[in-house]
Amino acid sequence: MRSTIMSRRDLDFLLFEWLAVDELTKRPRFAEHSRETFSDVLDLCEELATRYFAPHNKKGDQNEPSFDGTTVTVIPEVKQALDAFAAADLIGMGMDQSLGGAQLPTTVAHAGFVWFSAANISTSGYLMLTVANANLLAKFGSAEQISMFVKPMLAGRFTGTMALSEPQAGSSLADIVTRAEPQDDGTYRLFGSKMWISGAEHEMSENIVHLVLAKILGGPPGTKGISLFAVPKFLVDADGSVGRRNDVAISGLNHKMGQRGITNTVLNFNGAVGHLVGEPHRGIVYMFHMMNQARLGVGMGAVSLGYTGYLKSLQYALERPQGRPITSKDPTTPQVPIVEHADVKRMLLAQKSYVEGALALALYCARLVDWQDSADSENERDSAALLLDILTPIAKSWPSQWCLEANSLAIQVLGGYGYTREYDVEQHYRDNRLNPIHEGTHGIQSLDLLGRKVTQRNGASLSALGAAIAQSITAAGKAGGEAVDLAAALDASWQRLVGVTMSMFASGDVEAAMANSAIYLEAFGHIVIAWMWLEQFVATDGLTGDFYDGKRRAARYFFRYELPRTAPQLQLLESLDRTTLEMLPGWF
């Protein structure tokens, strides 16, 4: 029976038949790996996710962490899962061998991690944060910080968090007020409160390393005066042993609609000892290194939830008899499985096009990380970075919107059953609703895309994306047949998007241009996913069999049912409509 957590067949297609990830082993960094080691990692991830993560997904939702004023209690299955992941040496999947990592390509590490987030987004959240934290410290921290924090994280002894937001400053980092006071011994004392800290407090690791943004007195105002600190829950002695409790504490837990299995709370710093990471006032730069990874991670998490919901609704639709074909309604004939009904097929095909399209983008972006980090030439690394820059807000926001929609369709396929907690899909829907909010809301992503990424370096990112799309269109031309039609549609949409972008900036009316940035993000995202579908369509060229037929049909679906949504959006954008901008608060 096929797994309903994730599709290994699709991962293999994307990694090996499309992205040719095995060619990365030609690079020195990955020379010790092979397609076999990549496959072994995917096998291992599937096995651990199936055995340790999926079974307590519902239990974790129904028994969220509790706080008695002193201690946070989490169901024991979570620690067992975290320990199993660490014992398999997966925390350092993508990290340098010199640090004890497996030095796998990011593409493979992300593909492996999908199994865990699909099986249990909450439990895997502790791991995602720990990995991101360790990556940041490995890159920007001192040798002492690496030995003090990174190595115990890789060993599974410590976990990590990221602490940016504050109760009065969620999306507006410029307004954080947590302050750091320098001490004679080179450390700092931190005072303030951080909000929405996932994994902030629990008893499952020996220590928790918080990466905290704070202001050192005398620094410039706004985000330029922000520094980054590593603040452990327990102080770590020179010999690496865990000492006394630091002055960082929680006062309670947040209770969320979904992702209930992972703690989330306000973290109060009352003179906590913090270690400055890198240089003063450079905190935002360092944090954005982690944040960009976290944004790809959020997108990947959204894909995972969408994907597992799709597989579960597909299984239900194949098994559930109900109703008859529209052309033979005789009630004395047997009922058919609901997958036979056109509208159910539509709901499944929509899900398939969303989750497989989004997974393709997520892995494409992961491969860009690999190119950015390890391509042979400076030019290739720079091109990858440019492309990754402009695709990151899409890779974060598009799955958050459309794989959530996939979860809604999964509920709809199950009907009343899907609305009950006896089935899994309602939880996926609740869990997924967080993704358009955290690590930069939908609105923030849209400002990042239109206000920064599209114009950066004189439009170099936009040009890089245009060149990549043009390559795909050329490849489609060689494939011929339906690929040519899809390529023509993509080309037209892309040219139109570029033209509208130019006209928006040419207008000089920045306020009006930015007022509809969320619409821009959505149109841009749909065009990018259409590109991912053209890529997949072409990758099936000449191949026969159900799997490839399904890919081609999902591509067709996306081009006929989804891509056309962008036409009225682009028209609206071009008009620089001021309807929302000029709405007065008193009119609501």
Place this chain on the structure above:
Amino acid sequence: MRSTIMSRRDLDFLLFEWLAVDELTKRPRFAEHSRETFSDVLDLCEELATRYFAPHNKKGDQNEPSFDGTTVTVIPEVKQALDAFAAADLIGMGMDQSLGGAQLPTTVAHAGFVWFSAANISTSGYLMLTVANANLLAKFGSAEQISMFVKPMLAGRFTGTMALSEPQAGSSLADIVTRAEPQDDGTYRLFGSKMWISGAEHEMSENIVHLVLAKILGGPPGTKGISLFAVPKFLVDADGSVGRRNDVAISGLNHKMGQRGITNTVLNFNGAVGHLVGEPHRGIVYMFHMMNQARLGVGMGAVSLGYTGYLKSLQYALERPQGRPITSKDPTTPQVPIVEHADVKRMLLAQKSYVEGALALALYCARLVDWQDSADSENERDSAALLLDILTPIAKSWPSQWCLEANSLAIQVLGGYGYTREYDVEQHYRDNRLNPIHEGTHGIQSLDLLGRKVTQRNGASLSALGAAIAQSITAAGKAGGEAVDLAAALDASWQRLVGVTMSMFASGDVEAAMANSAIYLEAFGHIVIAWMWLEQFVATDGLTGDFYDGKRRAARYFFRYELPRTAPQLQLLESLDRTTLEMLPGWF
């Protein structure tokens, strides 16, 4: 301070300034009423909803009904609320005075009920079902049944349910297998199981009257062999006193994602005594009388949840400081309330356009019920019935889709806070997700619209709707100014919809035409709501002030941001696309 349950100002606008409901008092049926009595009812509903329904909305969600094997326990506030509603004589709001009702217009009764569903959709659900049940029995039941069941329901002593679905037959009523065996005393014995029965079991009323669809042996197959029975939880003696327990029982409760405050479960009939309502084999006809009301009720419930979420996110946006205008980012200046940001305005304006547009449609349909029941001429009554027929699937499905989207936007406005259970909006979102499922799923509504309503009586319903829209366009022409532009856009969309509809049927390819029925439903819905916005726009003609400016701006928003979504949908429909139809199950 303005209520965040519902907007009385908007209700007054819709009822009195737009629909001129007070003119109904010229009809004999409503002659004893006046604008004052209507206003008094709205005052009363607001007061009771605020005092008895809203305060336990969250508590009911967090403490869902429990079943110990014998008794279902519901938090006591629910019964207090039901009793307060009954004590105010509101159960019979719309019913005949001869039965003890207040004989209010349906429009006013529905407008009043919005307060209760917005304040607490679960608790009000018990009432909605009781009212619908009493209405059906009053219309089709015998004098004995009216005295046995309807009068105690109106007095608040009994509650009611509707029992259609079965575990193996949700959307396919033709396949129900519950059977009814005639007895010598004229009653029947019922055997079988019914699924998804809301309000099925509790201790809050002296008795529960289940209206149950079942098959009498020897009847025709399919829906034509279904009869309707009143099956009380406790038998009622000739003198009206409540006697022994009937053989109807539950085995447990369903646990839902939302609407947790109302019981929902399988109901097992093990030889339960049932009273045949009306004639044998006519059950579907009677039930659809109730079902059509219930569909309007579901749509109204979806509107209520969308509306209250909108008001709460608006209040938050007016009070929460965060960030600065895009043109003055100086971090040393004070932050502004988030309502000042264009993207937040967009999310609020979208919500406003969805919930006020949907409320307008809901009340327009309620007024059609009044015209259908009490217009002076046969011709007027028939026109109203035709229009109501074609609008019912829209009035059910559109709010279920878009007021749910409004709830999602409300969460987004609140950001991380909106995702926590400390605020209300996440519950509204969970509660509202049921509405595209129950009382006929989205897919079922689309089949009803395209497969039945559009073509019925040679397209008479479609023509009636076209005539009504043409009237609005004429009125807009008289108003002049922007109304003329909106009218032209609506006219173009409507003509296009009619043309596409004709071409779909002209093709003779029924399978392909019906395959995209859900898309048809959505495009049709958006055009109908655009019409509702044109109507509201014209109703503000010549009026000044914030409220009217807000109405006109929301209308403009809907025409510029929403109506254009229909263009690619109509193009797809016209193409009779077979992408989904020809998808093979093995390809998924």
